[in-house]
Amino acid sequence: MSERITKSMARNIYFGGSAFAILVFVGLTLDTVAQVPKLSHSDKITESVAKGKNLWEVNNCVGCHTIMGEGAYYAPELGNVFERRGAGDEVAFKSYLNGWMAAQPLSEPGRRKMPQFHLNEEQVNNLADFLIWTSHIEDHEWPPNIEG
Ligand code: HEC
Structure with missing residues (x-):
């Protein structure tokens, strides 16, 4: 197996990583918004x-x-x-x-x-x-x- 990252591997990392980061971002945003009434x-x-x-x-x-x-x-x-x-x-x-x-x-x-x-x-x-x-x-x- 070659050590190089193929185009499709790079694409999967790009889309997979982006999707993961977006999910974390949305989750944390919802969590923050849900806490606002209690904190304020x-x-x-x-x-x-x-x-x-x-x-x-x-x-x-x-x-x-x-x-x-x-x-x-x-x-x-x-x-x-x-x-x-x-x-x-x-x-x-x-x-x-x-x-x-x-x-x-x-x-x-x-x-x-x-x-x-x-x-x-x-x-x-x-x-x-x-x-x-x-x-x-x-x-x-x-x-x-x-x-x-
Ligand atoms: C043009 C600027 C200005 C505006 C607008 C202003 N203030 Fe002030 N305020 C000051 C300054 C300067 C001091 C500090 C004065 C001093 O120590 O003699 C101060 C001090 C205070 C303090 C005392 C704070 C402390 O820790 O002793 C209170 C309370 C206060 N202002 C309330 C208000 C409120 C309520 C409003 C709006 C209705 C307001 N101020 C609008 C300039 C302003």
Whole structure:
């Protein structure tokens, strides 16, 4: 038997290998998609969380902030701001966020500015609920430290 790979062997390796890789890819994709509801706790998406996400989008918070690493790197990561500023306490976090949003922009010289969005208490609470929900997404401990 010759040591050379024949054309038909090469073709079989090509098609067999491709089919195998495609099957693995499809299988892993289905597995990931099936896990999304569990990882994201989608059952905890209340109306307030959905409103908060909408406010997050229309006010373009992501134009300055990151959320789970996605967004702009001008301002702090907010995917874990609930743990950072609320220490896991929802009531404390809501009152912190209302205070923070009302106080903007801070006038300290040299400090990066965040605009005043003129949101009412209900809207800020919606944003807080969205950020609380986000902080519970299973994102493999991202960001790596509490300061983001
Ligand atoms: C124009 C840029 C900009 C936009 C848009 C923006 N922010 Fe900010 N934000 C900042 C900056 C800069 C800081 C840090 C300010 C400081 O420390 O004084 C900040 C800080 C924060 C903090 C405090 C984070 C911490 O760890 O202390 C929260 C909460 C926050 N922003 C929420 C929001 C929300 C909610 C929105 C959308 C409604 C938003 N931001 C939109 C610039 C922005």
